Amino acid sequence: MAPMKPLPHSFYDRPAEDVAPELLGKLLVRREGGGKPRRMGRIVEAEAYLGPHDLAAHSSKGRTARTEVMFGPPGYAYVYLIYGMHHCLNAVTGPGNHASAVLLRALEPVENVEASTSGPGRLCRALNIDRTLNGHDLTRGGLIIAEPDDPAPAFDVVAGPRVGVDYAGDWAARPYRFSIAGNRYVSRPSGRA
Template identity: 70%
Template sequence: MIAARREDSRRQAAAAVVLIDRPDSFILDFMNILPRDFYDHNAEQVAPKMLGKWLVHRVDGIDRIGRIVEVEAYVGPHDLAAHSSKGRTARTEVMFGEPGHAYVYLIYGMYNCLNAVTGPGEHASAVLIRALEPVSGIEGATNGPGRLCRALSIDRSLNGHDLLGGVLYIARPEGRQTRFKVVAGPRVGVDYAGDWVHRPLRFTIEGNPFLSRR
């Protein structure tokens, strides 16, 4: 009898986890889209707070959702790894604008990368989303900035998109969230950035299996 009750408890706990990780339309209706002032701070402050939030892209009426597990902060024109360090150009114009907009660019001529613009206007800082843990509606790998954009159908047509809208946005899901430890370390692929190479501006959820690099 006791064993049966324990088994029932385990099943209920598993069901609760599934409910959080695989949301139905009811839960999606009550997600809290992050407000403008969430982004209106330096990228180094915003980046770790984005971990655990949900990135959502609505495609043909279907929400593709991933939990953010890895990000990198690019803190402004003085950051030699930031695109804005090269000045204000057609490519980086979005970075110099209002916080809470998408900055999407192409690397190697084939991979899209998604950033959230942060800081006051013309601060030119952003947070790169590097990896997601799939939650709902996603097919394909999400452990890397190019891979997650492909899995969520994010491309440069979304460059400059307002992240407070209902198509592409970052949200704080309702309900109790799993606690996690944030780990900071050097960013990936910025060997050209002089003294900025070793700055601990990459933030990850410790031990998450969907990180781009362990």
Template identity: 65%
Template sequence: MLPRSFYDRDTVVVAQALLGKLLVHRVEETPRVGRIVEVEAYLGPQDLAAHSSKGLTPRTRAMFGPPGHAYVYLIYGMHHCMNVVTGAPGTGTAVLLRALEPVANLAAPANGPGRLCKAMGIDKSHYGHDLCSEDFYIAEADDASPITIVTRPRIGVDYAGEWAARPLRFYIEGNPHVSRK
């Protein structure tokens, strides 16, 4: 598993470094594993697309907590999404995991943040979970090969004004599991 220091860095650096890493969740002793192929960076309270732009609330508490924890929330009343908290406590920064390439024990597609959580068995019970744990973590891939990173604006944040166009979405070029090109 990745050390806490991996997450305690600049959010854009962490977002790009997460590409190619493995998300592992043990469900009933069976490890579900997916390679992270698409992410989006959210840069704290000044970023109008970030949930933390509303300040510290019961919903965003995990985003303002220590790095290396999961910020899981529900969208449209039915889909869970997972972010990885980054930076120093209090900064409200995180990286949304948008898509996984199935590696082991994923029976459903994981291209899109809601599908990713469904395939991995992630829900609100994982809110604030420490990603430096034995049952739910991110790890280096054994077969890590060089990747080319594509940079694009984030998806679905048109309400965020100038922040909507910022190039804060990253994915592995040519990977067929990316949610949208």
């Protein structure tokens, strides 16, 4: 099987609202070793969190042990736990050490993925992603985001409000959740093209 071509750090070194829609159609690839098969899914839904000024972003509360990786270089995984039981995977974005990130919300299964990947907690459970991968370099090793070998068929991108951030006031309604129009694996339909 041909090696996957990971997205370079430069891909992530841009504003989160530019990176998020461009992650759609890319592949999230999980390799664990020990004879376990490679698992892979196509990213079909992602949410942008713009940095400390974005009241919905974790970095808006300042630099903490939890958010430290967000304040580092782009192209690394920010993995956190919500409700004490669900892990969520983000790709840290730039420009520079900007403390912004893109939450991966849903995958379309491509290879060796049996469980639901519709929703950030299910996505992480299906690919065995947890806090041990917090700070992982997404350009190498057991968790990467890659260009597909064959380009995905053309698709429309729709944008809508982010999910579960009502506490953020006006920031909650901003159209920073992007998804592939009509894809059945999207966790919640988005608003407009």
